[in-house]
Amino acid sequence: MKDSRTWMVLSLFITCLISAFALSQIYNLTLPQIEYQRNVAGLKAAFGTVMPEADRFEPATPDSSVWLAFKGETRIGSIIKTAKQGYGGPVPVTAGVDLQGRIVAIKVASAAEGLKETPGLGLKATEPEFRDQFRGKTAAEIRLTKDGGTIQAITGATITSRAVTDGVRETLEKYREMLILQQEPDSEQ
Amino acid sequence: MNSKPSRISYLTSGIIKENPTLILMIGLCPTLATTVTARDALGMAAAASFVLICSNIAISAIRKLVPDSVRIPIFIIIISTFVTIIDYVMQAYQPDLYRVLGVFVPLIVVNCIILGRAEAFAYHHGIFDSFLDGLGKSLGFTLVLFIMGSLRELFGAGTFFGSPVLPAAYRSAPMLFAIFPPGAFLLIGLLKALVNKLGWGR
Secondary structure, X not given: OOOXXXXXXXXXXXXXXXXXXXXXXXXXXXHHHHHHHHHHHHHHHHHOOOOOOOOEXXXXXXXXXXXXXXXXXXXXXXXXXXXXXXXXXXXXXXXXXOOOOOEEEEEEOOHHHOOOOOOOXXXXXXXXXXXXXXXXXXXXXXXXXXXXXXXXXXXXXXXXXXXXXXXXXXXXXXXXXXXXXXXXXXXXX | OOOOOOHHHHHHHOOOOOOOOOOOOOOHHHHHHOOOOHHHHHHHHHHHHHHHXXXXXXXXXXOOOOOHHHHHXXXXXXXXXXXXXXXXXXXXXXXXXXXXXXXXXXXXXXXXHHHHHHHHHHOOOOHHHHHXXXXXXXXXXXXXXXXXXXXXHHHHHOEEOOEEOOOHHHHHOOOHHHHOHHHHHHHXXXXXXXXXHHOOOO
């Protein structure tokens, strides 16, 4: 009976059946935890540097270029993602934006994360010296000094610098309504 | 000697005499690719050991029902089921490790050690013996991965399980070669040479 043709087919069928059943059980068992890792822990690792106070993130656009950042139940800002063409390829930038549309911090993807700019020149966009210029700036100010803005370009890497500034500014402007929820307080003007 | 090898030899033979990586020379791909640090190496070894032991037991348990002609597809379904289980579990509870090991977790399916033991041992032996065989081969595999991972981390980064052991002067300019792929090939070659010199493969 063991080597009959019927059993040959049947045994394979039964194996697949048991395997599929076991996997569906394991899948349902681990799914909540996997989702948690993806949505909470994973996002916190990815967005924590640009929005340190937030503990929860929700995608706001279908292409996930805008995420809403929450602390508890209160919305404290947004995360924008952009990848404008640089010198060697797209330059992925993640930026935290507060509710007045000011940049909290930006992060440029490192070479290990796929940034293809020139070492020593364009790659410097990942360093604090360049990144920290964005802190507290609004869309109107985010432009290279040579384009009439306030961001000092990296020497010898104008194209990369422009990709970062233009990418951030254009995304800020495109999703303006989604990002700015509070008007600038009068005292600061 | 006696017609039936003693049970304890099923367990111990896998560690040195029939060490899967250094003597049988199978399962080299994860040995080279996932041993950049001691922690990654142990993570990989744990995942592969789980799959090897479970599939050995499962295959041994159903061996009398499995037709010869379709045994390989059945083995592969069983093995890939366990691999998918460990894949989900790792993704859920060890996401950092999962990110590092990446594609090598699903690739355990095609790890020759596992299908090799299923075909050569579990299909012809009882459940307990197959468990011992799986455990022994797992220990042998783990041992080699651990040695590789520790040495590569030590020379390539100056650390051991992420904590610094070599002086800061070395850590600022470590022998990066050790954590690059050529370093892995060189190291496995040296280990194999050492094992041959010691005459372990009898």
